[in-house]
Amino acid sequence: MPNMKNKKEIINRQILREIIATFKWNYQYTKRYSGRIVLCLLLGLIATGLSLVSSVAFKFVIDSVVGKNLSGVRTAFAATILLSLCNIPINSLSSRISLRVNIRITNSMIADAFQAILNTRWEDISVYQTGDLLNRLHSDVRTVSGIVVSTLNSVLLSSAMMFGAFAVIVYYDPTFAFLSLLSAPFLGIIYKLMMKRIHAFSMETKKIDSELMSFNAESLKNIQILKAFAIEPFRVYNLRRVQSRYEKVNMDFNKISLIVSAFMGVLGMFTNYACYAWGIYRLWTGGITFGTMTLFLQLSSIFRSSFSSITGIVPGLVSASTSTSRIMEVMRLNRDEQPDVESSRKTTENCLRYGAEIAFENVEVKYKNSDAIVENVHMLFDRNDTVALIGSSGSGKTTIFRALLGLIRPSGGKICVRIKADGSREIPVSEHTRSLFAYVPQGNTVFSGTIADNLRTVKPDASDPEIVDALKAACAYDFVAEMENGINTYVGENGIGISEGQAQRIAIARAIICGKPIILFDEATSSLDIETERNILQNVKNTKGNRICIFSTHRFGVLEICDKVYHVADHSIRPLTLAEARKICTETQNRPGED
Ligand SMILES: Nc1ncnc2c1ncn2[C@@H]1O[C@H](COP(=O)(O)OP(=O)(O)OP(=O)(O)O)[C@@H](O)[C@H]1O
Ligand SMILES: [Mg+2]
Structure with missing residues (x-):
């Protein structure tokens, strides 16, 4: 009682x-x-x-x-x-x-x-x-x-x-x-x-x-x-x-x-x-x-x-x-710290001008209440590197992207961006470095609104010619130009009204237009044919300024244009030669003729 x-x-x-x-x-x-x-x-x-x-x-x-x-x-x-x-x-x-x-x-x-x-x-x-x-x-x-x-x-x-x-x-x-x-x-x-x-x-x-x-x-x-x-x-x-x-x-x-x-x-x-x-x-x-x-x-x-x-x-x-x-x-949940807009702008500018490298030093990443998804990771991406992450489903590719974006924090080791100017200033990745990245996530991430609106969500002051250029680089302009209202064509929620591959290309154009020094493509080209995928990556490599381009893929055909290939498997990540990558892709993909 x-x-x-x-x-x-x-x-x-x-x-x-x-x-x-x-x-x-x-x-x-x-x-x-x-x-x-x-x-x-x-x-x-x-x-x-x-x-x-x-x-x-x-x-x-x-x-x-x-x-x-x-x-x-x-x-x-x-x-x-x-x-x-x-x-x-x-x-x-x-x-x-x-x-x-x-x-x-x-x-x-x-x-x-x-x-x-x-x-x-x-x-x-x-x-x-x-x-x-x-x-x-x-x-x-x-x-x-x-x-x-x-x-x-x-x-x-x-x-x-x-x-x-x-x-x-x-x-x-x-x-x-x-x-x-x-x-x-x-x-x-x-x-x-x-x-x-x-x-x-x-x-x-x-x-x-x-x-x-x-x-x-x-x-x-x-x-x-x-x-x-x-x-x-x-x-x-x-x-x-x-x-x-x-x-x-x-x-x-x-x-x-x-x-x-x-x-x-x-x-x-x-x-x-x-x-x-x-x-x-x-x-x-x-x-x-x-x-x-x-x-x-x-x-x-x-x-x-x-x-x-x-x-x-x-x-x-x-x-x-x-x-x-x-x-x-x-x-009361933990908040992201708010980065200083001016210093973010300067860092981005320096990255583009002098180049940057990304270093993973003995990194372990896990989610709350989960075991390590990857551990003992050592990787170094140099300026202008095009890097591919390959690995079977659930191996941890998206998790690496999330860690790079500071969405999840490494539970061990460190991931940092080193800017070549200022005597190689080292910044640990967090919400403060997010402004250095452009991201094309897995799945359809097109917002409702016109195609131009979608690109302007990341660059509000983008002019029409800039939008057209970004769409061209993403190999999206051919189909957009054929639409009755061109870049002003309305797209419904989740890209209703366009195909999956078209939505992917708009999302890629959105990542390109914001002009960031590091671009992450998470299976962003999975719905495209190999030729288009290759063209897009080549276009991104060719854009002005120093850029690191990291993408996850299952197809060997695009790996040929990469500077580095890493294999994500068994909770670890290791570098691969092209021959090793070809073998893994052929084994896992089972699509003859693609490579
Ligand atoms: N939010 C989360 N919380 C806990 N565990 C997660 C979370 N997201 C993913 N995982 C786990 O992390 C592991 C890696 O997932 P991840 O999405 O990184 O794989 P992936 O390599 O990108 O796979 P896919 O090729 O299918 O996209 C999986 O075992 C998954 O179950
Ligand atoms: Mg994934």
Whole structure:
């Protein structure tokens, strides 16, 4: 039993910590709009005051009518209507201001979280599913954003309304006021008891939500596969299974909520009847007028609804706190350091002008929770070298590219770039050296937009002739020129509308146009014929400036134009002679005639 109590205490403390974190995080954004937020609160307070005064004015209207004393009735009635009318523009203005503040806070939070995700180290972020990240980025941020403003608003305005209504009731009849308070302590106790369940429910629904989003995103991305294997019905069936879990969690929580609200409803009903009975008794004994009775009924309902809207922020706060912890989890991951743009530009310039070499010294590379993919690696790529990495599938070629790009860090040894100027300055590869590389990854990596847009993603100021030159070097211009809109032809998501080989050539042109001193081709020419592959590599070699070109391939035909060939196998990398490379390619590739 004491253990259970301890556990509960720990969870409650954790929820409290998350709520405090939510407030702190929100505060960074809300403080920029503190003027407007205060203005909204003031407008809300004015509206609250006006509606209380309007209720009292209406009491005078009723008393005047019942007492047949019509002298002040017109003024009181006019005041009631006027005060209610005044509230309309005040509420509209306040809702407009708060909408703008809310949108701005949400946008800033989403943009910051998006930037944080993009700046997170690749190794850390790549374990998250896209759908999960999207859900955290949009749904969770929206739950959190503005929670402080809305909580403040709710607490302040409802408290003002509650205390105002209570004060007026106390003024006319303290017993009635006391009776209105009857259900209040129960609500507080119930929420304290419910905190843990609300937290668990909130966590579970957000988790399933993320699962649904990931499932849908993945299905839509692979719609071609689903159709080809005719497995759409299974996919829909699986979706329904996740949905039914979502339904069950919600229905279970709803059962508890219903029991609690039924209990509160009964309690509220008794409170109401106790208030009515007391009011009727006072009216019967002549202690109060009809007008006061109407005022009581109006105010006690305002009082109770204000009280429940204050306590009603609890589930919202708990849900926001779970969202905050989900966003913080991603935002606390290790970030890439931001390289200095000017010094990166200079290093790139020096590399191109004087040349650079890349050295692998006793390097070991592994992923988190994996054994070494490659170890004891020694390689040296000199300026203007064209280097080929060959090796069977899963041997570690892409892993080497990732290590070169600083996406994963060597777990042993060092990989560094030595710039020939400055007395051979040595820079260990990391995010700081990424600007030296152009990369053509495996698979289709064309963005939606025009062909020119795709090239301008890496060089925004590229002119049309520059784009045409890059496309020519990538042997892509022949098919682009034949298209109706040339370089302005629209390509869909993942290169829909063009062939795999065409998409590869656009990706190659994109790597060429950014003019980097080191170009990595990861099976970037696998969909092309050997002649085109050879031409592209020759074109890249011929471009001005010192360039190292590293590519992975399975075909011997292109190895002839390489300066160095390395074999990635059995967790190690060793240099090959052309004869050895030919043997391996023939053995592994099984495509007669290619070499
Ligand atoms: N993100 C990752 N986390 C853990 N292990 C990984 C990860 N990516 C790849 N691996 C493992 O690393 C090994 C090398 O993978 P890599 O992608 O480098 O092979 P590859 O030589 O490029 O293969 P392919 O020719 O099929 O592209 C494989 O055993 C793979 O399972
Ligand atoms: Mg690979």
